[in-house]
Amino acid sequence: MRAQAVQSTQIPLNPKNIPQFVDELPDLLAGDSLLVDSGTQIDLTMTERLSMVLSTGTVPNYQGTVTWAYIGSGQANRASYLGPVVLATKNSPTQIKFINNLGSAASTQVLAYKYSTDQTLHWADPMHDGMNMWNHMARPPVKGEEGAENYLDAIPAVPHLHGGYIPPVLDGGPDAWFTSDGVKVGSGYYSRDGLSPKNYCIYNYLNDQEGALIWFHDHTLGATRLNVYCGLAGAYLILDPGDTVLPTFFVEGQPLGYTITPLVIQDRMFDTNGQLFFPADSAGGLLWALNPEHPYWVPEFIGDTICVNGKTWPRKTVEQRRYLLMFINGSNARSYELSLVDPVSKNFGPPLWVVATDGGYLNKPVRIDPAAAVNNKLLMMPGERYWVIVDFAGYAGTVVGPNGVPYSGKWLLKNTAKAPYPGGASPQGATTGKIMQFVVTGGAVVDTSYNPDPTAFIRPVINDLTLAPLAKTRQLTLNEIMGMPQNAIDPVTGVLTAYPGGPLEILVNNTKWDGYRITGVDNTDPMMPIYTKSPIPGFIDDGHGNYLSEIPTEGDTELWEIVNTTADAHPIHTHLAQFQLQSRQAYDTKKYFAAYSTAFPAGFDFTMKMNVGPGVFIPAYGPPLAYDTPIGGKYGGNPDVTPFLKGPVKAALPQEAGWKDTVMAPPGMVTRFLIRWAPQGIDPTTPSTNCHLSFDPSAGGGGYVWHCHIVDHEDNEMMRPDMITPNQDEPSRQYRIGLDY
Ligand SMILES: [Cu+2]
Structure with missing residues (x-):
């Protein structure tokens, strides 16, 4: 090797x-x-x-x-x-x-x-x-x-x-x-x-x-x-x-990109030769690794440089017209809170009109006005997409702004999101606080593109999954597994190093990717101690060496309640199906975590390499209770968070009220979404047994995954395989494996 x-x-x-x-x-x-x-x-x-x-x-x-x-x-x-x-x-x-x-x-x-x-x-x-x-x-x-x-x-x-x-x-x-x-x-x-x-x-x-x-x-x-x-x-x-919106942005005689602009935002680091730099171990003379167990892994890559469409801090020259900006947060871990401002005249820029998100159009445009008191910035976690219409008409230089100072005509797309979100460090004003610049040129133009009207539907109304029969509620936790500060030999350099400690891995439902739990250490060869492990009882063998806990049935609508017990927000992403965010609600983290910990039986704590409990949290044990025995009507094996909820039920932000496949689960909150394992277009009142995908969701014997879209997290266990049980024979499908795909 x-x-x-x-x-x-x-x-x-x-x-x-x-x-x-x-x-x-x-x-x-x-x-x-x-x-x-x-x-x-x-x-x-x-x-x-x-x-x-x-x-x-x-x-x-x-x-x-x-x-x-x-x-x-x-x-x-x-x-x-x-x-x-x-x-x-x-x-x-x-x-x-x-x-x-x-x-x-x-x-x-x-x-x-x-x-x-x-x-x-x-x-x-x-x-x-x-x-x-x-x-x-x-x-x-x-x-x-x-x-x-x-x-x-x-x-x-x-x-x-x-x-x-x-x-x-x-x-x-x-x-x-x-x-x-x-x-x-x-x-x-x-x-x-x-x-x-x-x-x-x-x-x-x-x-x-x-x-x-x-x-x-x-x-x-x-x-x-x-x-x-x-x-x-x-x-x-x-x-x-x-589609009645996007085609209005085609400008006669001009290329597609004339007013339609995908914007992929990614943070990066470079070296002095202009090559990509990734923080691993102690590269560049700085200690990046928090623990010696994973010398080249950092919990979140937070870059110091912003790239858009693969270019550092670019500018885009625009006319006085509407543009359809298609945002993708393609970063590893960094979130963005976006707004347009003129740093020279200190005026706010044009509002961001959100018309679509991850899985399609919103019902109606949503105005995100930088001058508004609430919802004045567009928040995007990694993996999320938003389509935004910005009208630069009237925002040229020399136009006098609301504060009496003439615009510079150069609009900064500003970022104010802390990293990690939401409790980390503020972005640097001179660097990561800036995304790109729009330079407005020329005079008035005739603009026949769609003009956002917040009162008018821009699509057939989205099928509302709250009208669908609810098959199952799952309550699933997000967990961070911490390593302690320690002095240890750096595996890469061989030098004694003071490690600060920090996340060893991050988990969904306190479960590793493969659905096994660690049961002890085999010291047969004392130089090579190996963890022993066994599948979490009740989990189902997927035939690929993994044990599954999420095995929904095709056509079913499920409510997923994500209980974030970690310090940071995580963008939760499901494969196969788009979902609808229902609400978020704070819970008493201390009291819930105490009740949650109390529910654990005795077991092996791999971070301390000793048997613990009962009544204490066991890292990567899986949920403390049986996954498939409902607690408070909810599957997942966790004590019901309901008695610990506090504060109001917060509805999805208006720009989130569409088909989503990636959504923020903030720390200290329960995030609830409805997901139907069926096509978006089927009427929500249709019985689940009549809701079919065009293909067999189990064809080929495999399944899907759901995970955190902070990719540094998904690379270190914050992801679970799942499988969908089909509700129709393969031969009656429109698309069949081996024939159509
Ligand atoms: Cu995460």
């Missing part, structure tokens, strides 16, 4: 050395970035390539940043690592062949990957067929051992279409990866042309869902944070022929 024990020698670049608003925003809908589905297969090759990410003038003799990208035919010289944007049509399948040409970790020049893979995480582990020995080791690795070193073989990757209603074999889940040499694949690997290992997969997406901007990005088990960070993300726009 080849691995490397070399620490990255990269020196972080001071973000203040990056000029701002000097380069124009890359247009992701430009001819070399847009791929319109014409009915023939689209080939996208994952490629290592130079991308001009940094602003002109940042580093001398800059030839580009080595990144990864999904590159389509004719896109070799594409400006951005991000992309392409695939333009699909509702109900017309789009077949994509994703080819992994990323090469080997030994030879990659993407240093952020090369020096940051962490083999102590539960990850793809291609060269050991997923054995993950270093994830089972009951001690930190020491220098010279494989667990202390970076992976050095063929790079695994897998594309996931985030927000898509897709069969499980096309979901591109964490176990569906395939390596660049075509030799190794994960247990969930699928390609339309056969299951034998290859360096590509062919996915035929069905597109039978509402028109929406969904997106595709890498989802490799335990390496998603790196693959996405290094560039593997693109957008996927499903056009509904009945």
